[in-house]
Amino acid sequence: MSRRLRLAPDPQAPATERMHPLDFHDTLDLPDVGRISLHVTTLDHGHVRYAVRGSHLRGSFVLIPEALTDGTVLPSTVTVQYGAGEGSPSDLQYDRVHRPEEPVVFNARLHGWTNHINPDAPPGSYFLGPYAHILRNGVHRPVTDGVRRRTETLLRAIARHWARLPHRQELITSAARCKAAELAEHEAGKAAALEEEAAALVIRRAQARRRVNVLNGIIRRRPLPIRPADPAPVRVPITDAKGGSLGVITVREISVDAEVAGSVVYEVSGTSRVQGRFTVERNRMRPQPMPEGIHVAYGHARSRFTYEHELPPSVNGVTLSGGWDCDDCADITATTPAELPAQLRAGGSAPAATQRRASAVLRALALRYLARPDAEALRLAAAKEYAPGLLGATRLELREMRARQREAERQAALHREREKQYRALL
Template sequence: MVIPEAAKDGPVLPETVRVQFGCDGDEDYWRTPRQDEPLVHNVRVHGWTDNIDPDNPPSGWYLGQYTVNLRDNGIERELPPGARRRTEAVVQAVVRHWSGLPERPALVLAAAATKAAEYAEHEAVLAAEQKAKAASVQAERARMRSRLNTVNGIARRHPRPKGALRQGWVPVSLVDNKERSMGTMNVREVEFSKAQPGAVVYEVEGRRLAGRFTVGCDQWRPQPLPQGVRVTYGHVEDSSPFRHEHPHEPHVFGVRVGGVWECERAGKITASSPGRLSADARTGVRARMSASDAGERYCSAVLRALALHYLARPDRPALQLAAAQNNALSQRARAREALRTLRGEQRRAEGASMRHRLREAEYRALGGSGRSVRLHA
């Protein structure tokens, strides 16, 4: 039996055929021999082979895994080589004969019509999914355009004047994550950072504590106007703000420590939280590892206190704007690239939705009136 293959997500009008061995029973008749299955070299040929181009049938060794010898006891075996070659030749001859029948277009159309209603619903679902995706991408494009406008507005704004550096040492209290006092440290503002606009370099002194920290805005987060805080151990210089180590990294309990702490939202910071912040030991027995538990607890208290000290500056809006303007070019480039990508995604989704709607219409025409439709890949 030669059956045009009406496949879901395939051509609307079948372009390939399936050859079934034996005619009685369902298409998926399996493990039960058909009464009229062919015998080739006294071997019962059971199953089917599919995906055959009737206009150019394969020449050899093409029978699929579902073409087998099914014995009377229900056990499947591969076809012997001689029976396989003979079966392939017969299938080729039958398919060539079928391809030349004058009734071929009607047979193809009838095969497509049997699945038309089911496949039309399938195409309608796919079209709706693609339409919803296009709408979602369009909304994301609107958000990205708004973001780009915000970045452009930030870039055009006049820089706001920064306040003066505080002179002298200022005592700052330290508490652990359970709000227990850990003493105080003295803090001195050294300079406005040249490597990180909007950041301030602080020098600290305290009980077994000495060194510098660079505290600024978390400007590499996605917000156009940074809302978080970035604290770097050491004095970040002009050469590279992303170096692994920086000059003047602090010593805590006799061990030099380093690292970076980034907090995306400044509102999350209190004197006691976040509870545990990292500190990498540069020297001592834990070099190239995290600092000791006591060292990390102490460093965490210092980082939180410095972040709050920085956030309390009256000129924080000016520092935020300086950080945002320093990052405006890269933010603008990323926003424009994202818009180009989203534009392409929306066009592809809209095109896919339209193609599925056309295929749905073709399937409904097949199931409704039986009229012929154009071949659609």
């Protein structure tokens, strides 16, 4: 059985508070239950045992202030343990072992506990919860309606009685002190995570502000001169990934910086192996102020938002669709990247020989586009096309990050204050 807690009186407290008894008797008259006698004993760690006697009722209930993770610093709810004994209320819950002095209501022996009871406003009914059982012959059984109603009436009365104890503040402080170190570390961990998040947001906001400045500069820049399309056919050699020759293709420019900003549409002809059009532009799939990399689409692209394009090419007699994105132009040579995407227009991947030749054509056209004397002008044209949308998205992102940072800082400060309060209890 738990030891009684003998608290030293506080000399600064009013006389009425210094004189509270730690072991006393009382009686309660309850509807549908009748008169019951209480033997109230204050135990260690803020626990209080109620030894109850009445008609068809006997046993002990231990009220334990709940020091909960992420709860109030000083407990505001209690757990009612059925039976006496030290340790967590859940220690014997799933063992078929009775606690000492478990309550007996109408010859039903209660086992387990009921938690989260607000003593200032006890619940109405059906609140015993899933951890309250009748333990009989080593078997857990559900609480019957009659036992439940009588027990709930008694628990409400005991909770209200506990709430009026003159040393209630000492009880909840003692209970909180038991877990103060653990809960202080928990609060410190949450505060540190939030402070790390806020610091990361500071860096991201600075990066976003620089992006806004760059985008505004792009929008204000004057366009550079772009060379018009040259329809004269040009013979371009192509090679496989090992440097072996795959012959020569004939290329001519169809349009420059027309439907898709900064793009060049090439038509490949003059050989039975490759026929059709390709659209080459800067990689539009990365939200950078100045687009990097390269994108080659199969067909004549008239919009950046479609996957299928007009006049798709055929390679080795197979019609292809889709495209290729490359993040870094420095990675592109006549032989690299080795294998590039080649999807059949009807679905599925192209045969290996078709993919090998299509890859060679994509690399050759990308290099031809990057070698143009107006390549930087095309890049700026693409950037100016994308800049207003990116600017709006970046400004929205800035507002959201600012709100998240302030909330993270506010939450971190709250957790630091709670940590401080827990450590003060120690």
